[in-house]
Amino acid sequence: MQNIEAFREAISRPQQIVITTHIKPDADALGSSLALASYLIAKGHQVTVISPTNYPAFLNWMQGHEDVLIFNEGGEAESAELVANADMIFCLDFSSLNRIQDLGVLVQKATALKVLIDHHLDPEDFADFTLWDTKAAATAELVYELIRMLKDLDQITPDIAECLYAGIMTDTGSFKHSSTSSRVHRIVAGLIDRGANVSMVSKLIYDNNNLNRLKLTGFALAERLTVIKDVNVAFFTLSKEDLNKFNYQTGDTEGLVNYALSIKGIAMAAIIIEREDQVKLSFRSFGDVPVNDLAKEYFNGGGHKNAAGGASKESFEATVSKFKKMVLDHQDRFVDKINA
Numbered sequence: 059m060q061n062i063e064a065f066r067e068a069i070s071r072p073q074q075i076v077i078t079t080h081i082k083p084d085a086d087a088l089g090s091s092l093a094l095a096s097y098l099i100a101k102g103h104q105v106t107v108i109s110p111t112n113y114p115a116f117l118n119w120m121q122g123h124e125d126v127l128i129f130n131e132g133g134e135a136e137s138a139e140l141v142a143n144a145d146m147i148f149c150l151d152f153s154s155l156n157r158i159q160d161l162g163v164l165v166q167k168a169t170a171l172k173v174l175i176d177h178h179l180d181p182e183d184f185a186d187f188t189l190w191d192t193k194a195a196a197t198a199e200l201v202y203e204l205i206r207m208l209k210d211l212d213q214i215t216p217d218i219a220e221c222l223y224a225g226i227m228t229d230t231g232s233f234k235h236s237s238t239s240s241r242v243h244r245i246v247a248g249l250i251d252r253g254a255n256v257s258m259v260s261k262l263i264y265d266n267n268n269l270n271r272l273k274l275t276g277f278a279l280a281e282r283l284t285v286i287k288d289v290n291v292a293f294f295t296l297s298k299e300d301l302n303k304f305n306y307q308t309g310d311t312e313g314l315v316n317y318a319l320s321i322k323g324i325a326m327a328a329i330i331i332e333r334e335d336q337v338k339l340s341f342r343s344f345g346d347v348p349v350n351d352l353a354k355e356y357f358n359g360g361g362h363k364n365a366a367g368g369a370s371k372e373s374f375e376a377t378v379s380k381f382k383k384m385v386l387d388h389q390d391r392f393v394d395k396i397n398a
Contacts, residue, residue, distance in 0.1 A: 065173070069101070079150045084312070089198050090201045108127045111128065115308075141165060141168050145170055146171045147172050153179065178360070195239065292326075294318060295374075339369065341368075352366070352391075
């Protein structure tokens with residue numbers, strides 16, 4: 059953040075603050091939001107975290123989650139009032155206001171100072187203050203850096219440290235992704251020094267499955283995984299009927315795409331999921347396979363080079379066909395790219 063002194067002045071007095079993040083928040087989105095909220099509350103601000111939608115139950119251990127306002131579950135009127143009256147609005151882990159759907163219209167119209175903290179590509183120019191770094195492994199890393207810039211690392215409590223650790227751990231794939239820099243490890247060491255119980259956080263996120271989620275995973279692996287060996291691509295397809303069969307809950311397909319990417323020789327993996335109003339796609343890749351470009355070109359999406367998402371308003375069947383055609387049209391991007 060280049061104008062850190064102006065930002066420091068802006069938050070030097072108690073403010074009415076709203077923090078929001080993208081739809082279906084993951085551990086980085088929710089963890090960075092709740093960590094920042096706890097820090098700002100301790101500094102004397104009035105803070106509300108607003109999520110456009112619900113989020114996985116395995117994140118319910120995070121401090122402050124019970125006070126999160128869910129916009130699309132009866133929180134529209136209260137959210138509109140909070141956003142309209144806010145002095146500052148923090149936008150975390152998304153680069154464009156359309157990523158928060160109808161809530162984005164309210165934020166756009168608000169007179170509050172707006173702060174963008176994010177690590178995705180191509181940020182929209184709507185914020186008064188921006189802390190943006192595509193080299194950051196997670197937005198939680200940037201929240202830590204903001205607290206450091208404000209010379210307040212001693213204000214990081216164990217609860218804040220655990221929220222930030224959860225975001226960094228998950229967005230680095232448990233420190234497996236290429237974004238896992240030496241800075242990431244230094245930050246994690248600092249979080250451990252400030253009380254983060256890393257084994258507990260790992261267990262709460264990765265070893266906290268309900269039975270239906272495990273059965274859905276087994277079903278997807280056995281019945282809904284397609285491998286196109288000739289072009290080094292593997293993908294899952296899950297219809298609404300499939301999800302209903304296993305009483306799908308938000309977060310039950312989290313990480314499933316990584317099973318496809320773990321297959322030896324696979325350069326790109328995807329999961330295509332039929333929702334009520336659209337079809338969602340998530341992409342993962344290794345090396346020099348820019349799935350963010352493909353997501354943007356074909357499915358109105360984007361993200362990181364090796365992790366991206368998109369959506370389709372076409373039917374489930376038409377979307378799957380479009381994805382297959384995309385793979386064949388761009389097979390030169392996947393063949394022999396596994397070690398690129």
